[in-house]
Structure formats: C-alpha cells, structure tokens
Amino acid sequence: xxxxxxxxxxxxxxxxxxxxxxxxxxxxxxxxxxxxxxxxxxxxxxxxxxxxxxxxxxxxxxxxxxxxxxxxxxxxxxxxxxxxxxxxxxxxxxxxxxxxxxxxxxxxxxxxxxxxxxxxxxxxxxxxxxxxxxxxxxxxxxxxxxxxxxxxxxxxxxxxxxxxxxxxxxxxxxxxxxxxxxxxxxxxxxxxxxxxxxxxxxxxxxxxxxxxxxxxxxxxxxxxxxxxxxxxxxxxx
Amino acid sequence: xxxxxxxxxxxxxxxxxxxxxxxxxxxxxxxxxxxxxxxxxxxxxxxxxxxxxxxxxxxxxxxxxxxxxxxxxxxxxxxxxxxxxxxxxxxxxxxxxxxxxxxxxxxxxxxxxxxxxxxxxxxxxxxxxxxxxxxxxxxxxxxxxxxxxxxxxxxxxxxxxxxxxxxxxxxxxxxxxxxxxxxxxxxxxxxxxxxxxxxxxxxxxxxxxxxxxxxxxxxxxxxxxxxxxxxxxxxxxxxxxxxxxxxxxxxxxxxxxxxxxxxxxxxxxxxxxxxxxxxxxxxxxxxxxxxxxxxxxxxxxxxxxxxxxxxxxxxxxxxxxxxxxxxxxxxxxxxxx
Numbered sequence: 353x354x355x356x357x358x359x360x361x362x363x364x365x366x367x368x369x370x371x372x373x374x375x376x377x378x379x380x381x382x383x384x385x386x387x388x389x390x391x392x393x394x395x396x397x398x399x400x401x402x403x404x405x406x407x408x409x410x411x412x413x414x415x416x417x418x419x420x421x422x423x424x425x426x427x428x429x430x431x432x433x434x435x436x437x438x439x440x441x442x443x444x445x446x447x448x449x450x451x452x453x454x455x456x457x458x459x460x461x462x463x464x465x466x467x468x469x470x471x472x473x474x475x476x477x478x479x480x481x482x483x484x485x486x487x488x489x490x491x492x493x494x495x496x497x498x499x500x501x502x503x504x505x506x507x508x509x510x511x512x513x514x515x516x517x518x519x520x521x522x523x524x525x526x527x528x529x530x531x532x533x534x535x536x537x538x539x540x541x542x543x544x545x546x547x548x549x550x551x552x553x554x555x556x557x558x559x560x561x562x563x564x565x566x567x568x569x570x571x572x573x574x575x576x577x578x579x580x581x582x583x584x585x586x587x588x589x
Numbered sequence: 590x591x592x593x594x595x596x597x598x599x600x601x602x603x604x605x606x607x608x609x610x611x612x613x614x615x616x617x618x619x620x621x622x623x624x625x626x627x628x629x630x631x632x633x634x635x636x637x638x639x640x641x642x643x644x645x646x647x648x649x650x651x652x653x654x655x656x657x658x659x660x661x662x663x664x665x666x667x668x669x670x671x672x673x674x675x676x677x678x679x680x681x682x683x684x685x686x687x688x689x690x691x692x693x694x695x696x697x698x699x700x701x702x703x704x705x706x707x708x709x710x711x712x713x714x715x716x717x718x719x720x721x722x723x724x725x726x727x728x729x730x731x732x733x734x735x736x737x738x739x740x741x742x743x744x745x746x747x748x749x750x751x752x753x754x755x756x757x758x759x760x761x762x763x764x765x766x767x768x769x770x771x772x773x774x775x776x777x778x779x780x781x782x783x784x785x786x787x788x789x790x791x792x793x794x795x796x797x798x799x800x801x802x803x804x805x806x807x808x809x810x811x812x813x814x815x816x817x818x819x820x821x822x823x824x825x826x827x828x829x830x831x832x833x834x835x836x837x838x839x840x841x842x843x844x845x846x847x848x849x850x851x852x853x854x855x856x857x858x859x860x861x862x863x864x865x866x867x868x869x870x871x872x873x874x875x876x877x878x879x880x881x882x883x884x885x886x887x888x889x890x891x892x893x894x895x896x897x898x899x900x901x902x903x904x905x906x907x908x909x910x911x912x913x914x915x916x917x918x919x920x921x922x923x924x925x926x
Binding site for chain 2: 360365367399400401403404406408410419426492493494495496499501538563566
C-alpha cells in the first residue's frame with residue numbers, strides 16, 4: 353500500500369495526505385477517498401474538503417467522545433478512516449465530468465487580454481486559442497463560493513498578477529494569475545488579469561449542490577461573441 | 590411583523606451555529622463567533638440552543654418590539670437598556686410590545702448575542718440561517734441589519750411559551766419582567782488578557798526554536814485589522830527555520846497561520862475554506878468563544894493543550910449546557926407542572 357500520512361486539523365478535523373506531488377495518481381486517490389466518504393459517511397463525520405494532495409475530514413468530537421476514557425475522538429476517527437483509505441489506494445479511475453464554460457474574451461468583458469498578449473509576445477487571438485484549447489482539471493473549490501482551483505494552464509500565457517489589485521472584479525470574470533487560471537463566481541477583489549467573462553453562474557445558493565463545479569471535473573472554455581454573451585446573460589439572470 | 594430596527598449598530602447580523610457540509614463548494618461555515626454565548630442565550634429564551642440569534646459587534650442596535658417576546662442577552666456587555674431602564678444579561682427577560690431595547694458600546698467583550706423565543710425567522714439556506722455577507726446570502730438578504738428592517742420570529746416552543754405566560758402574569762403594568770434566576774457570570778470567562786489553549790499545528794516543528802518559545806511565553810495583541818474572518822495579531826516575530834512550500838489546503842476556525850511577515854493570523858468564523866500559509870497551531874474549539882470576545886488592543890497568551898484534552902474540555906462544556914437546560918426547567922417550575 354502507498355504511504356499516506358495524517359495530522360490533526362485542530363480538535364474537529366483530520367487531514368489525510370495522500371501524496372506529496374500534485375499529480376494524476378494522487379488526484380485519483382483523493383477523488384476515490386472523497387467519493388467513498390460521501391457515499392458512506394462514518395458516525396460523527398461532518399463534511400470533507402478535497403485539496404491538491406489532501407482530503408480534510410471534519411467530525412464532531414462531542415458525538416465521538418467516550419466518557420469512560422477509552423480512545424480519543426481523534427483516534428476513533430483514524431480507526432474509521434483506515435479501511436476507507438485502503439480502498440481508495442486502488443480501483444478504477446472514474447471518468448471525469450466535462451463542463452463547458454462559454455467565455456466572451458476581450459473587449460469590455462476581458463480588459464486585460466491585450467496586456468496578457470503583450471506580456472507573452474502573442475496576439476490576443478493566440479491567447480484565446482491557447483486558453484480555450486485544452487481541458488483544465490478542477491483540483492478543489494475554495495477561496496470563494498464555487499471558485500475552482502484549476503490545473504493545466506499553458507506556460508505560454510502565464511502572466512504575473514497586476515501590481516495594483518482591483519477592488520471589485522465582476523461576477524463570471526475569467527482571469528490569469530501567474531500560472532493559474534480561474535473564474536470569479538461572485539464579485540470580489542483580486543489581482544488577476546481578466547481576459548474574459550462567462551454568463552454561466554458558477555455558484556447559486558438555491559441549487560443543490562450550490563457549486564457548478566466540483567473537484568475532479570474537467571473544464572473547457574469555449575469562446576463566444578459578445579452578442580452570445582449578452583443573450584446568455586439575459587437567460588441566466 | 591415583530592421587531593423593528595431603529596438603529597442597526599456597527600455590525601449586526603443574524604447568525605446560528607454555522608453552515609456545515611458545503612466547504613467543498615467553497616462556502617464558508619460562518620455562524621456565531623461566540624457559539625457558547627449563542628447557545629446559552631437560546632436556552633434562556635426557552636429554545637433548544639441552535640436557533641438564529643442576532644450577533645452585535647462593538648456597538649449594538651436599537652430595536653422596537655411590536656409584540657410581546659421572551660428574549661435573552663449573553664456575551665459581551667453593551668449595557669442594554671429597555672425603555673430607559675438597565676436590563677441584565679444572562680437571564681430571561683419578557684418584553685412588552687411597544688418597548689425599545691437599546692444597546693451601547695461594548696464595555697466588556699466584543700460581541701453580544703440577542704436570542705428571542707422561537708429564534709429569528711429568516712430563510713434557511715444550505716441548512717443555516719447565518720449571514721454570509723461577502724457572498725451576499727443568508728440572514729437578512731445576505732447583509733448587515735439596516736434601519737427599518739423588520740425581523741420576524743419563529744413560532745416559540747412549549748418551554749418558551751411557558752416562560753412567556755408566567756412572566757406576562759407577573760408583568761402587570763410593567764413593560765418588562767426579568768427572571769429572578771440567571772446564569773452566573775463566571776460561566777463566561779471573558780476577562781482581560783486571557784490565556785487561550787492551543788493545539789500544535791502541522792508546521793509547528795518547522796519554526797525556529799526561539800519562535801516556538803516566544804509563541805508560548807509572550808503576549809500577542811489584537812490589531813485593528815481583525816474581523817469575523819480572522820484576527821491579525823502583533824507580537825514576537827515568528828520565523829521558520831527554513832522556507833516551506835505549501836499547497837493550499839483546508840483551514841478551520843482557530844487555525845493560526847503565519848504569513849511571511851511573521852505576525853500570526855487566527856482564522857475565525859468567516860475564514861476562507863482553504864489557505865496556504867504555515868500553520869503553527871489551532872485555538873482549541875472550547876476557547877474560540879473567549880478568543881472571539883477580544884477586541885483590538887486586547888492581549889492574549891497561548892498555552893499548549895493536546896488534541897485529546899481539547900476534545901475532553903469541549904465535551905465537558907457541552908455537558909454543562911445540557912445540565913443548564915435541566916436546571917432552568919427545574920427553577921422555572923416547568924418540570925413540576
């Protein structure tokens with residue numbers, strides 16, 4: 353069995369580390385362990401958060417406390433987790449879900465497209481072609497509701513963060529920050545270069561689940577015209 | 590219609606015990622910063638303990654009651670005044686319709702909790718009534734309270750109704766009645782310069798030995814850049830023995846992370862779900878309420894605790910709350926009916 357490590361996340365969580373590198377093998381294990389725990393939560397489990405190399409498991413220490421002085425809630429949780437981890441080490445890779453995100457690049461919706469092109473010595477059209485020309489892996493959702501941490505940005509379009517962050521980036525903005533790319537699901541401050549915008553809502557509190565994307569999904573950006581964007585925006589708002 | 594906001598205070602929001610189960614979608618847990626005061630206030634209003642309360646920060650609101658209600662005020666002391674008369678914290682109060690409840694600045698602690706019989710009636714979103722004001726949902730339209738807001742309450746439970754009828758009989762012409770029993774102040778350990786228990790973090794051993802020593806032995810001061818998301822502290826500079834490469838991963842309430850400045854940040858209720866700074870420790874859950882009552886300028890010291898001992902203390906705290914409910918039912922006469 354592959355090595356994994358544990359450490360306590362305070363008194364109400366445990367972090368299971370399944371690898372040291374951000375790679376496909378670790379990612380598959382994280383996906384399998386997350387799915388197993390979601391399908392068959394152990395007593396006292398509250399929720400799980402998949403990360404790049406970890407799965408964090410939150411639990412209720414009061415529910416798992418043994419007043420007779422046996423093992424601690426933390427030790428009991430480790431006992432619950434071990435068989436799940438053993439099962440997650442092997443098994444078929446699940447076919448990932450592909451989610452297409454229509455993006456209107458450049459213009460008023462992507463004010464930094466020109467700058468990203470200039471920085472990398474490319475034409476704006478090439479930046480769009482490269483950005484929309486490959487699939488991105490959703491490693492985890494965090495930072496803001498529905499915000500995907502995407503893996504796989506082509507280094508040819510990597511661009512440093514803006515020196516002065518914007519105070520309010522519009523909802524749906526697609527950006528590049530260093531060698532990362534992503535979509536802002538809600539209005540938020542940020543320093544990424546905004547190259548486009550999508551009308552597709554990535555976060556809706558009334559939906560179940562509220563986030564469009566989840567860890568393990570593949571994302572493909574599809575260029576659309578400003579007219580298509582405006583039409584889609586009409587439908588989704 | 591039930592309670593009307595005349596003045597909203599500095600930062601008044603609807604909170605419950607938090608929104609769990611959606612962190613994998615990037616949705617923060619939120620909830621009351623002082624969960625203990627929230628639970629006690631709810632118990633005193635005759636609720637079960639997790640109903641939505643108002644969380645008042647630094648300076649509280651002025652509220653006009655449009656109906657008779659049993660309420661309870663716990664947490665920090667904002668010198669509450671009902672129709673010009675000072676009322677106590679930590680005991681049930683019956684308020685007659687037409688009365689105005691006015692809070693002042695926090696004289697002790699930082700956050701005050703106002704519970705009402707039945708709890709505040711705002712929509713349940715993703716299993717919680719807590720306000721997530723950055724994402725703009727939960728509570729009252731996802732925002733802080735404003736003047737003219739009207740807050741409704743849920744149908745009170747049997748125990749609340751029993752308290753209300755007992756008090757309204759006593760009231761006569763008075764606009765309020767306070768119970769002659771209360772939860773002792775000593776139950777809440779909000780003092781100046783508290784010592785807060787801390788569990789070692791994943792990267793504790795990566796800090797220099799001098800930093801580790803200072804962490805336990807020196808004072809940290811709460812800076813003004815502190816809010817529901819996290820408290821930025823000022824104290825001895827904490828440095829790593831050698832640089833660490835950390836990928837973003839889950840962070841929890843109480844996580845003490847140390848950015849390159851060497852000044853720790855304690856993440857609290859509205860923390861982001863993930864973070865990437867080295868973690869020197871975690872404030873024990875049982876002491877988070879004490880920590881959340883600190884205001885800018887206050888000092889705090891850390892004391893090491895094991896995971897097992899922190900969990901035992903949390904369980905004991907929960908048992909005390911269960912005993913409190915039984916004690917209330919006995920003293921109010923509810924159990925003898």
